[in-house]
Amino acid sequence: MEYEYLFMDRKRIGGNIEAIMRDRKCTKVTLSKAMNISRPTLDAFLRGDINNSGKYDEYIKRLLTYMQLTDTILDNYKTLPDIKKMRCNTVQKDEVGKGLQGMEIPYIFSKTYRSALNECKKMIQKGEDGLALSFFVPDAIKILAELTEDYPDLFIGVADVCSKEEASLAVDSGARFVFTNFPIREVGSFCKDRDVFCCMGAATVGEAFNAIDYGSDVVNLYPYSAIAPDMIKAIRTSLPKVELIATLNEAESDELKEDFFATLVRE
Numbered sequence: 001m002e003y004e005y006l007f008m009d010r011k012r013i014g015g016n017i018e019a020i021m022r023d024r025k026c027t028k029v030t031l032s033k034a035m036n037i038s039r040p041t042l043d044a045f046l047r048g049d050i051n052n053s054g055k056y057d058e059y060i061k062r063l064l065t066y067m068q069l070t071d072t073i074l075d076n077y078k079t080l081p082d083i084k085k086m087r088c089n090t091v092q093k094d095e096v097g098k099g100l101q102g103m104e105i106p107y108i109f110s111k112t113y114r115s116a117l118n119e120c121k122k123m124i125q126k127g128e129d130g131l132a133l134s135f136f137v138p139d140a141i142k143i144l145a146e147l148t149e150d151y152p153d154l155f156i157g158v159a160d161v162c163s164k165e166e167a168s169l170a171v172d173s174g175a176r177f178v179f180t181n182f183p184i185r186e187v188g189s190f191c192k193d194r195d196v197f198c199c200m201g202a203a204t205v206g207e208a209f210n211a212i213d214y215g216s217d218v219v220n221l222y223p224y225s226a227i228a229p230d231m232i233k234a235i236r237t238s239l240p241k242v243e244l245i246a247t248l249n250e251a252e253s254d255e256l257k258e259d260f261f262a263t264l265v266r267e
Contacts (some may be wrong), residue, residue: 001053003060003071010056011048016077018046020067024172025193034066034165035059067172096176096197097217099129099155100262104253107159107264109134117143130155132179132264135166141173148174157197159264164190171196179245179264181222183207188215199245203227205238218243218261 006013021031032042037059041050050056064071073080106123108131110116116137123131124147133140133147135158147156157177158170164186167178171194178191181201191198192215200211201222208219221227221235224246235244243261253263 001057003057004053006060006071006075007053007056009075010050013074014046014048016074017063019078020069020074024067024168025190026067026168031063031066035062037062066169092195093177093191093197093217096155096157100177100197102257103129103155103262104257104265105155105262106131107134107247107266108132108137109160109266110137113137113139113143116140117146120147124151124154128154130157130176132157132159132177134158134160135162135170136160141169144170144175145173148176161187163187167191167196179220181220183210183214183216185214191215202235204231205234208235208239208242212239212242218245220245220247220264222247224248 001007020026021028028039028042032039035042037045044050045056045059050059060071063069064074106128108116108119108123110119116133120131120133120143133143133156137143140158144156144158147154155176156174157179158175159179161167161170161178161180163184167187167190170178177197177199178187179199179201180187183200183202188198188200188211190196198216199218199220200214200216201220202208202211203222203226211219219235219242221232221244235242245262245264246256246260247264247266248256250265250267253265257263
């Protein structure tokens with residue numbers, strides 16, 4: 001049994017799990033679905049009433065995977081400083097917004113974990129103040145956790161997020177901002193609750209309005225190359241207070257960066 005020491009102290013561990021749920025605003029409904037167990041089973045798990053050691057070990061593994069925790073953090077959660085519980089908690093969206101404004105943000109999308117990690121480190125070594133890692137990269141969460149641990153002062157975030165669950169995994173792994181390619185109400189609500197800088201994608205006036213209505217701090221014109229100039233003009237005219245971001249290649253970013261709050265720069 002891998003987590004026998006947690007099983008032996010499972011009532012206390014259940015209290016730690018409930019503390020994590022409160023901090024992350026994770027409901028029992030969400031957690032039971034994520035762990036693929038029923039609500040009564042989750043309640044028993046939290047109370048420390050799971051007496052089958054094999055089942056308990058299985059549930060702990062599911063919990064650690066979903067929450068992106070180590071067993072050591074789970075065991076010591078209530079005594080840990082906040083920075084170790086959730087690194088993003090000390091990084092509010094206003095600070096991130098100020099840091100990103102005017103930035104040409106490298107957009108990292110590679111087909112393998114290793115190539116993506118190497119590309120991220122290459123950007124950091126070049127002196128970049130931050131980067132956006134695509135959630136489509138294999139083991140993107142692992143890369144985020146490593147980079148945000150090693151470079152806590154950089155503006156490292158995640159792009160291509162498609163759900164609240166992905167946003168939660170990214171933020172709990174240290175991501176300082178969340179980008180989507182289209183408006184997602186649940187992502188906006190999550191970012192608002194956790195005070196995380198959010199940028200949702202839009203290609204029309206209606207989508208841009210929805211993005212802001214859902215909680216986006218700025219709007220990502222996506223896909224920029226497919227949006228007609230008249231539509232971009234309509235978005236700016238209809239929503240004059242909305243700040244815009246665009247994903248561009250390096251040459252386009254150099255030429256157009258003054259027109260946007262910031263740019264995502266792809267190779």
